Amino acid sequence: MTAAMIRAGTSLLLLQVLFTTVAAHFSSSSSSSSSSSSATLSEWRSGRATYYAAADPRDAVGGACGYGDLVKSGYGMATVGLSESLFERGQICGACFELRCVDDLRWCIPGTSIIVTATNFCAPNYGFPADGGGHCNPPNNHFVLPIEAFEKIAIWKAANMPVHYRRIKCRKEGGVRFALDGSGIFLSVLISNVGGAGDIVGVKIKGSRTGWLPMGRNWGQNWHLNADLKNQPLSFEITASDGITLTSYNVAPKGWNFGQTFEGKQFES
The missing domain is CATH 2.40.40.10 (RlpA-like domain)
Known part of the structure; x- marks a missing residue:
């Protein structure tokens, strides 16, 4: 784009x-x-x-x-x-x-x-x-x-x-939220409720049968990629604008579906 x-x-x-x-x-x-x-x-x-x-x-x-x-x-x-x-x-x-x-x-x-x-x-x-x-x-x-x-x-x-x-710095209740959307092999993830710097500059996603896959920014804090990650638990690695990286393993369970939102870890203040 x-x-x-x-x-x-x-x-x-x-x-x-x-x-x-x-x-x-x-x-x-x-x-x-x-x-x-x-x-x-x-x-x-x-x-x-x-x-x-x-x-x-x-x-x-x-x-x-x-x-x-x-x-x-x-x-x-x-x-x-x-x-x-x-x-x-x-x-x-x-x-x-x-x-x-x-x-x-x-x-x-x-x-x-x-x-x-x-x-x-x-x-x-x-x-x-x-x-x-x-x-x-x-x-x-x-x-x-x-x-x-x-x-x-x-x-x-x-x-x-x-x-x-x-x-x-942002102070938030709970963890970073990952809202999954898409269809077929297209996956879109909205990342919200981010503490610390608040704005995300890089995202990677990992299934149980894949390595870490970089996602591209679609618009705002919506990130996307084309990959078949169905029936795999999903982990996320997100990097904030201050360079701090946060990794949340197995955020979404194996049976996740489009339209669901899951919560990961949170950045420290």
């Missing part, structure tokens, strides 16, 4: 949704490998944030990361849609950010911040300039929040609010 095709498919999805970041406590598990600073940045940077209404159905539809119904999938309202300059063509999906309101004493709620998970994309609108209505146009670092999250840091009348943001 070409970059243009991925971009086009993603843009269609984004007409419907905006995405998220979530904070939840998670249990630890084994992990290894080197780490970089990409997922643990503590430097505050400048951006802006807007919100969408509570009655908007986008959370039930899902988003550009493929998580589906954000409430049912455990992300709730602690989510965010990112502008193009932050979205990284979907690789950032699952990463966590802390946001706080700044520079507007009329609307900011002092001493507050929120932690959200990236679950969606805010498509640019080139009919407007970046400084005149095109909130999600490059080079803007823009966040679109559910109003429930926005109102934890600012009064809703603030609308397009200046914020400071920073990338932080």
